[in-house]
Amino acid sequence: MLNAETYITNEDGIGGSIRNRYEDFYVEEIPEVTPSGEGPNVWIWIEKLGRTTLDVLLDISRDLHISRKRMGFAGMKDKKAITQQWICISNIDSEEQLKEIEDLNGKIYNTKFLKIIRGQKKLRMGQLIGNKFKILITDIDSENIQSATEIANRAFETLEKTGVPNYFGWQRFGKPRTNTHLVGKALVANDLKEAVRLYIGNPYPNEPEEVKIARSLYDSGEIEKSLEFMPTGMRYERMMLKELVKEGKKRELDDRSYLKAIYSLPKPLQRMFVHAYQSYLFNKAVSNRIAMGIDKYVDGDIVIDKEEHLLHNKSPEELQNMITQFEANPTSPLYGTKVPLATAQVGKMEEEILKDEGLKLEKFECPKSPNLGSHGLRRATRFKIWDASAIATDKGILTEFSITKGSYATAVLREIMKNDVV
Missing domain, CATH: 1.10.1510.30 (Hypothetical Protein Yqey; Chain: A; domain1)
Structure with missing residues (x-):
């Protein structure tokens, strides 16, 4: 992972590779909201293979002759995978328009419409709990597959206890064209x-x-x-x-x-550029911060609760207890014009990253492209993983786990495989 240097599991990596076939990488959205069955908007539960969410939306808007701006989704899903998620088209009032959408099923490249349901509300970015993964790790020596599975399950036990480093994966930066x-x-x-x-x-x-x-x-x-x-x-x-x-x-x-x-x-792609640079710097900050203890409160930390609200007026002991219970998380900065920096030992590290880049926070105003500037924010240095398991199969090691929204499955697999997971 780009600019990610620190591991928190001690087991030797099992090696291997993923995505040798798109079908070996399955992602299912865990929705926060679902459609009501009636209303002016149309929700579609799609399954796509080898395509970005944005590409699918652009194809649908083209074929329906509507603006892409009328279409919403909760989160971008992997391209090199089979993925299922909700998308939403707003203001489809007539049954004729609904029939046009239904008739598109099977006509969008590598995309299926598994459900088409009306809803009262529109679907907004971020309206999901997390994602469920089933990922096959291949290229494991058959003689070592049982011991590798045991290593994977031990790593999962550690991660479920401590949390997973919240690195941004290669999808954020592009691979192999990482620019x-x-x-x-x-x-x-x-x-x-x-x-x-x-x-x-x-x-x-x-x-x-x-x-x-x-x-x-x-x-x-x-x-x-x-x-x-x-x-x-x-x-x-x-x-x-x-x-x-x-x-x-x-x-x-x-x-x-x-x-x-x-x-x-498209606007999501426009915004991705500065966000990717912020993510590059964030990965460095996370690497440095988790080396101090991924599930530990460190003097100077800025801590957020599960709703991502900054926590004030809590003692170090209270913050540590909340972190242990996954009620709160230490944070690292997505640098921007208004992001608060930590203090003490943690703050010194965060300022050093800016210094190494020759950056000042006000630069993120981007005056020549103001719509693309960023105020920045604090983001958790770790994320929660649950229902994690590894099973030996005749094709490799099948891993299953669920993680919170906005986090990367490859950050989990990196801890197990100990190699450059794409």
């Missing part, structure tokens, strides 16, 4: 031209040859040719390129042009 956080860093530095270049240009060695050619054309200033060579599957790069071609016909490209190119992307 989302670099785009965000350029935005925080107010360099819009470089942010766009890092996204469209900047070819990586392991990308397909046609993609490398298109990115190289952009880097050499041949924007129209870059659009011509960019494969149709690179839909977001093409969105930006089309906007830049249009801008280039009006005037010489400037910051307004590059900002328009960024704003041509």
Whole structure:
């Protein structure tokens, strides 16, 4: 995991790999709210394979000829997996419109509509309890599979007691093209031209040859040719390129042009860039903080309860008891303009990370792209895991567990496998 350096389990890693087949990685959303059965909005329980949540929504909005802004979801789900989750389309008043949605079932690529139900309320980001996972770890030596399963279950016992380091996984940054956080860093530095270049240009060695050619054309200033060579599957790069071609016909490209190119992307993707840079720094802060004790109160900690409210006027003994009972968690910063930093030993560590990056918190205002700036917040340094188990099978080790929303299954598997889990 990018910028994640600390483990909290002592067992040797069992090694292995995941996602050799998308079907080996299953995710099911644990919803906080469910549809009522009547109302102006339509909820769809979807199952998708090898696709992002956003890609599915864009396909549905295209085929229904409606704005993507009318569609909601509680959380982004893994691309390289089979996943099930609710999505919602607002203001579907007529039965004819409902029939159009029903007729789409089976026509959206690698996506099934398992339930279609009306609801009174819209679905908002974050309205879920967590996610349930079933993940097969493969490439385990058959002679060692029983002992590896025992190691995995011992690690699960530790994690259920202490919690799991709340690292952001590779999905946050991109893999193998790990540059989302670099785009965000350029935005925080107010360099819009470089942010766009890092996204469209900047070819990586392991990308397909046609993609490398298109990115190289952009880097050499041949924007129209870059659009011509960019494969149709690179839909977001093409969105930006089309906007830049249009801008280039009006005037010489400037910051307004590059900002328009960024704003041509779906809003969740626009916001992902600065968030990814914040996540990169957060992983470093978590690495340093959990080395002090993942389930321990440390002098200077800022602690939040289960509803993510800051806890004030609690003694160290009270905070420690709440942490032990998973009623509260120490936090690390998603750096931003208004995020409070810890004090004492913990605060010194958090300030050192900023110093190493040459950063000040006010930089996250992003004045040239203000809609993408961030106030920042405190995020728990660990998350809870429950119903965790590992079973030896003839295909590998099948792991099952549930974790709280906003956390990454790969952070769990990293503690078991002790390798670079993607």
